[in-house]
Amino acid sequence: MKILEKALLIEILKGLALTLRKMLFAKPVTIEYFDKVRPVPAPGFRGRHALVRDEKTGDTLCIACMRCVRVCPSKCINVEYEVDKETKKRKVVKYEIDALRCVYCGYCEEVCxxxxxxxxxxxxxxxxxxEDLFFDKEKLLKNWDEFIATQKRPYLNPFWKPRGIPKKFLPAKKRQFTGV
Ligand code: SF4
Ligand code: SF4
Incomplete structure (x- = not known):
């Protein structure tokens, strides 16, 4: 019994020594958030949704092709458009993403x-x-403004391009990416 107690005490002491060592010398894994902000976890990180603002028109670049709506596995994108009688081009009148239903697969940005x-x-x-995480067109454009203000321009993220598809099969805007 005494031997057992001694053995247990040694274990407790070892545990305390470890705790003390960690407290005094180990580098903390947490940060003082707000004062310090972590860098983006990895290239291609998928965060808050946005609609890229066309710097010429000030509006979205979206041409209402509906590909993102069709590909979204969560069915959390809703786009409505009207067709210009003269040019026959589509104009987006409503663009909504319910971010709470999004699974951040990235299919929408790849297919656009x-x-x-x-x-x-x-x-x-x-x-x-x-409602805070239900993004309409205005919020999505604002999300872009806030994001791009933190980036160097022109900003192009190679992860917007689908992988494994030969360049010749990609739409012109997707062919500008190299790598990935
Ligand atoms: S990331 Fe995926 S789930 Fe989220 S909106 Fe895009 S396609 Fe839908
Ligand atoms: S895929 Fe792109 S262009 Fe087509 S509806 Fe979605 S955001 Fe608009």
């Missing part, structure tokens, strides 16, 4: 032929109510 919808590397976002 004009790089209009993207998942930015912005990860510091929260919602205190459901």
């Amino acid at each position: 032929p004009v790089n209009a919808v993207v998942l930015t590397e912005w990860y510091e976002y929260v919602g205190l109510k459901r």
